[in-house]
Structures are given as structure tokens and as C-alpha cells.
Amino acid sequence: MHNFINFHVLITHSPSCLNRDDMNMQKSATFGGARRVRISSQSLKRAIRCSDEYRRRLGERSVRTRDLARLAERFAAALDGRYPAGRVQQAIAWMAGKDGLAEDAEASAVAPWAVAEVARMCEAIAAGEAEGLEVKKLQKQIEKDAAAFRDAAAQTLDIALSGRMSTSDLLTSVDGALAVAHVITTHAVDSDIDWFTAVDDLVSEAGETGAGHLNTQEFSSGTFYRYASLNLAQLQENLGGATRGRALEIAGHLAYLFATVVPQAKQQTFAAHNLADAVLVSFADLPVSLANAFEAPVSAERSGGFRQPSQGRLFDYWRQVHRGYGLAESPAAFVLDGTQPPEGIAAQPDLAALIAWIGRDGRD
Structure with a gap:
């Protein structure tokens, strides 16, 4: 085959x-x-990823961001109260290689995040705390469970297709399966140049002439x-x-x-x-x-x-x-x-x- x-x-x-x-x-x-x-290729891939047809055929896409504080808010709402907001923040912080999230917390680069992966991290943290594991030992245990997190990330297909590079031990890197030229x-x-204007209705009604705005746009x-x-x-x-x-x-x-x-x-x-x-x-x-x-x-x-x-x-x-x-x-x-x-x-x-x-x- x-x-x-x-x-x-x-x-x-x-x-x-x-x-x-x-x-x-x-x-x-x-x-x-x-x-x-x-x-x-970035433009085409984003157009595809954000299209209604993508959502209908392949499901919800990842959230691509470096704004970790807003990501925590988005995912806490998406998880509909299954985990406390503080737990979601903790999960995202650990996955980003941080101890915690400040109000303006940012990652070093834009990366795709899957809500199912964050939910899996919340579960792992809760289970580890129930066992009384120390933070470092718990994080080491989570690192060894990479397969479970890969499976969770796989629920968001654009990560499986386009891949993800990560420098954090708790956010799995994924080799992309799809190459796009x-x-x-x-x-x-x-190319041609479109010289366009916008008429100001109120100025025109007052008997004055001239455009309210003019500009050019390349096209072909x-x-x-x-x-x-x-x-x-x-x-x-x-x-x-x-x-x-x-x-x-x-x-x-x-x-x-x-x-x-x-x-x-x-x-x-x-x-x-x-x-x-x-x-x-x-x-x-x-x-x-x-x-x-x-x-x-x-x-x-x-x-x-x-x-x-x-x-x-x-x-x-x-x-x-x-x-x-x-x-x-x-x-x-x-x-x-x-x-x-x-x-x-x-x-x-x-x-x-x-x-x-x-x-x-x-x-x-």
C-alpha cells in the first residue's frame, strides 16, 4: 500500500x-x-482550518495563541465547569513550562492548543494530588504519560495534520502529516491597480464635490x-x-x-x-x-x-x-x-x- x-x-x-x-x-x-x-501556504491552511466546511467535516479546530491568560479563560468556559478555573490555569501553565499564570501571561511563540489535551492535564494533576505526589514527581509522572496526551491532542485534527513544535516537556511535539506548498x-x-474612492453622502448632499476617501489596491x-x-x-x-x-x-x-x-x-x-x-x-x-x-x-x-x-x-x-x-x-x-x-x-x-x-x- x-x-x-x-x-x-x-x-x-x-x-x-x-x-x-x-x-x-x-x-x-x-x-x-x-x-x-x-x-x-499559511494563508491557505488558515482559510481551510477556519472554514465552515472544515468544522462540518473534521470538527473543531485548535486555538492558536501565545496569550495564555486568555486561553485559560476560553478553555475554562469550553470545559463548562468540569474543572475549576484555577485548575485550568495550572494545567496550561505547566504545559507551557511555567509555574503559574499572571494576568498577562504569554508563551514564547504562537502554538496550537487542544481543549481535550488541557482537560487530560487537569485530570492528571487532580489524580496526582489525590495520591499526595510532590509537584516535581507529579510532573515527571505526567511526562512519562505522553501517549495519553498525544491521544487527547489527536481529537483536534489540525494538530495531527499540521503538527506542533514544543520546547516544553509537558506539551507534546507532533510531527505534521500534511505538507502544503x-x-x-x-x-x-x-498586476493591475485599482484606484478607488468613497463618496461621503452628507458632504455630497451639501453640494460639495470630492471624495471622502481615496486609495489604491493591487489585484490580478x-x-x-x-x-x-x-x-x-x-x-x-x-x-x-x-x-x-x-x-x-x-x-x-x-x-x-x-x-x-x-x-x-x-x-x-x-x-x-x-x-x-x-x-x-x-x-x-x-x-x-x-x-x-x-x-x-x-x-x-x-x-x-x-x-x-x-x-x-x-x-x-x-x-x-x-x-x-x-x-x-x-x-x-x-x-x-x-x-x-x-x-x-x-x-x-x-x-x-x-x-x-x-x-x-x-x-x-
Whole structure:
């Protein structure tokens, strides 16, 4: 059985500015000597993690913060009085490597926290105190019970997927099972500038002219390539020894999310709510990106756009890599316009069929 699932998604966005830098400009990258518009992996992962579809399919997400005092308040409320507020504060303090929490207590870095993991810590502290264990001995005992805390953290799937680095002995580190690339356009992009104004109604009604506000915003459109790779064995381990079937179920949900979720930046202005044009999924023995299909920027064919030639490039490059390296893999694809993928890739009539194929472990 193959251990990796590679997700390759082509999605065309109408004029938009989905991810900006500190200068309020579109994020970009140079690839193949040409400027591409970029959506950072962090932006895409957060959009997915915060989406309604994520919550519906994969449950509640972690809380990512360095503000430990506010985290204690949030989790005390979430646990609905199961543990005293002081106990929740103590649990979070220990997990953060602190003796206690001041009103403005902060961790050294933003980290994902799972409410179930904090609840497990509260239980461990209460049990240790009931036995009369000293603090240091109790903490040592808790450190040895890492598996129980990993299982508790696994109830919050985004930690199992994205991982967590921790320098505290009581907050378990998790190796991420999902790798997500920065999203780039398959072609070179010259951005446009929107010069916009806001009319002040009261000033206008008074007979005065001129805008109440004016500014500029960079934007563009294009066909984007999204890539991610899921390590199934790592996901199973992160989920406390979950079955492969459970990991495949999660993979199917990820395919849906990668095909449908769009970052929300400036969406009230541009409404670039676009869905994927093509989704190629491959079970393989190693992670393989197909980004090099677009190292030479795609050109619009006779002003026919970038969508279809990008699809052709993606499948052509898959064929080259597949044959050139003799890869043992099981691929399938859904293409919105009905284009048939090359021989060796199982064509799926719609996204639901592709997700069902993933659930069958890549079997027809």
C-alpha cells in the first residue's frame, strides 16, 4: 500500500487580491524567471482550518495563541465547569513550562492548543494530588504519560495534520502529516491597480464635490497551482494508531477542502469565490510536486485563457515524471470541463466520485 497521497489542484481566480504582504501588495514569487502571484501556504491552511466546511467535516479546530491568560479563560468556559478555573490555569501553565499564570501571561511563540489535551492535564494533576505526589514527581509522572496526551491532542485534527513544535516537556511535539506548498500562478502575471474612492453622502448632499476617501489596491487574476502531500502513516500515528480507513476518510475531506476553500482577503471587494477546475490525486510511495510543469510560464492559447493549457501542462508533466522515474502510483482525476486525463489516470465524473475513490484506497 502506498503511504503518500499527493493532491494537485488547478483553480482559476477572477480579479482578486487573496493574500497581501506588509506593504498591502499581492504576495508574489519569481519562478522560471517570471513573476507569479502567490498565496502563502499559511494563508491557505488558515482559510481551510477556519472554514465552515472544515468544522462540518473534521470538527473543531485548535486555538492558536501565545496569550495564555486568555486561553485559560476560553478553555475554562469550553470545559463548562468540569474543572475549576484555577485548575485550568495550572494545567496550561505547566504545559507551557511555567509555574503559574499572571494576568498577562504569554508563551514564547504562537502554538496550537487542544481543549481535550488541557482537560487530560487537569485530570492528571487532580489524580496526582489525590495520591499526595510532590509537584516535581507529579510532573515527571505526567511526562512519562505522553501517549495519553498525544491521544487527547489527536481529537483536534489540525494538530495531527499540521503538527506542533514544543520546547516544553509537558506539551507534546507532533510531527505534521500534511505538507502544503505555496500556491503560485501557472503563468506570469502583471498586476493591475485599482484606484478607488468613497463618496461621503452628507458632504455630497451639501453640494460639495470630492471624495471622502481615496486609495489604491493591487489585484490580478490567474490560474493557480495548489499542491499538498499527506503522509498516511504519520497521520495514523498522530491519531493514536488510527486505522488506515480513518486516515483515508480524512484525506477525502482534504481533497474537498483543497478544491473549494478560498482565502477571504478582500472578498467583499472582489468576490473571487471560485472552485477548482481540475483535481489530480495520486497514491504514491513518496511526495512528488508537479510545480515544475509550470517552470516555463504557460501562455494563453490564442487569447483563450490559461485554464485549459495549464491542465494540459499538468497532465503532460505527470506523464513525464511517471514514465521517467517508473513511479509506482495509483492516480485519479476530476476535470470540471470533462477533459479526459491521459492513460494511467482514472477519470472521475465529479469531485464526490474522486473522494469516494480515495476512500477505497485508490481502487476502482
